Amino acid sequence: MGDRWRVEVDRAICIGSAQCTHLAPDAFRLDTAMQSHPTEPETDANERILKAAEGCPVEAISITLPGNGEPVFPPEE
Template sequence: MGDRWHVDVDRGVCIGSGMCAATAPDHFRLDTARQSHPSTPETDATDPVLAAAESCPVEAIIITLAGGGKAVFPPEEG
């Protein structure tokens, strides 16, 4: 069984570029204010979700391991 991720978007940082929704449309959507939301806050670890986080120009997407909270993206420094 693979990892599960908790996906969150910091809407105070999100600028509504739509890169996440374009990169992983099954996992992200923009609301009427052009703020990103994960389609489901917990998901299987997948390349499209990670690619969406990496494509965000302001790193507003936060991915952690579900149940453990260890950072997946952005990676912890150190």
């Protein structure tokens, strides 16, 4: 993919399903409140991180390009 991504989890939406930690265990962790956090807020583009964002049941994960904020996921409509 070649890009860098900024990964964020909206704590107001996250329900702690842990789908992201199963799909991309190196990229997400659950805190003591059972809410997800990216292990690194900015990272190399990675198919597993995209799959984790797509697999989040409440769409709490967003991915943008750090330079211009262009959305990677969810895509603009």
